[in-house]
Amino acid sequence: MSRLQNKERHLIVQTNPRSPISEAFRSLRTNIDFSSVDEQTQVIMVTSSGPEEGKSTVIANLAVTYAQNHRKVLLIDADMRKPTVHRTFRLSNRGGLSSYLSHTDAIEDVIQLTNVEDLFVMTAGPIPPNPAEMLSSKSMANMIKALREQFDVILIDAPPILAVTDAQLLASNSDGVLMVIHSGKVKKDIANKAKEMLLRVNARILGVVLNNVKRKTSEEYYYYYYGN
Numbered sequence: 316m317s318r319l320q321n322k323e324r325h326l327i328v329q330t331n332p333r334s335p336i337s338e339a340f341r342s343l344r345t346n347i348d349f350s351s352v353d354e355q356t357q358v359i360m361v362t363s364s365g366p367e368e369g370k371s372t373v374i375a376n377l378a379v380t381y382a383q384n385h386r387k388v389l390l391i392d393a394d395m396r397k398p399t400v401h402r403t404f405r406l407s408n409r410g411g412l413s414s415y416l417s418h419t420d421a422i423e424d425v426i427q428l429t430n431v432e433d434l435f436v437m438t439a440g441p442i443p444p445n446p447a448e449m450l451s452s453k454s455m456a457n458m459i460k461a462l463r464e465q466f467d468v469i470l471i472d473a474p475p476i477l478a479v480t481d482a483q484l485l486a487s488n489s490d491g492v493l494m495v496i497h498s499g500k501v502k503k504d505i506a507n508k509a510k511e512m513l514l515r516v517n518a519r520i521l522g523v524v525l526n527n528v529k530r531k532t533s534e535e536y537y538y539y540y541y542g543n
Contacts, residue, residue, distance in 0.1 A: 328376045340380045360489040362473040362482040364509035368497040382434035386467040391437045394474045395446040398439030411440025416449040450484045459488045476509040486518035498528045
């Protein structure tokens, strides 16, 4: 999986849909869909305990997987302090979430098409001085409410939970949270601390993606999903 952690992330579910990793992403999509039959899971936030755990790689491939399942998908880069989604999909970042929330751009001007059918992206936009204030604003809540009417699935790439308060703020506008944990890098107490911070804001944790897991029988790396 280290091959997928570079600045221009490979969308392996698009370039190699028959690979074991691509199949793992499809299984992840299915597990999320069946995580609860009684509660809505339309807006999903993806975060990690710290940086460089692969959350942006996971959410980008998951977004493609949902789109391949004939659903209209919007991927929002809400990591306004360290945005990466625009590089993954090779899109302009001149306007995006920050410029919409600062009333510089209209919503239709910050949603971009991708080369994946049914997949749209809202990049982070110019790095603002006050990301937390923007994410906790009424404009953010109203935006998500309006986008629910336009898209089948909304995926939010959030900053690491332990680094800043942004992920906790975003959790309040999400139907569920997916945590990405780097196997062998993140200690159990750190992962538990991240989980507790999400539970403090009543976040609905859908499960955990454990990545960079090295199988004993292969040199390849796989994603594993652990649901609640």
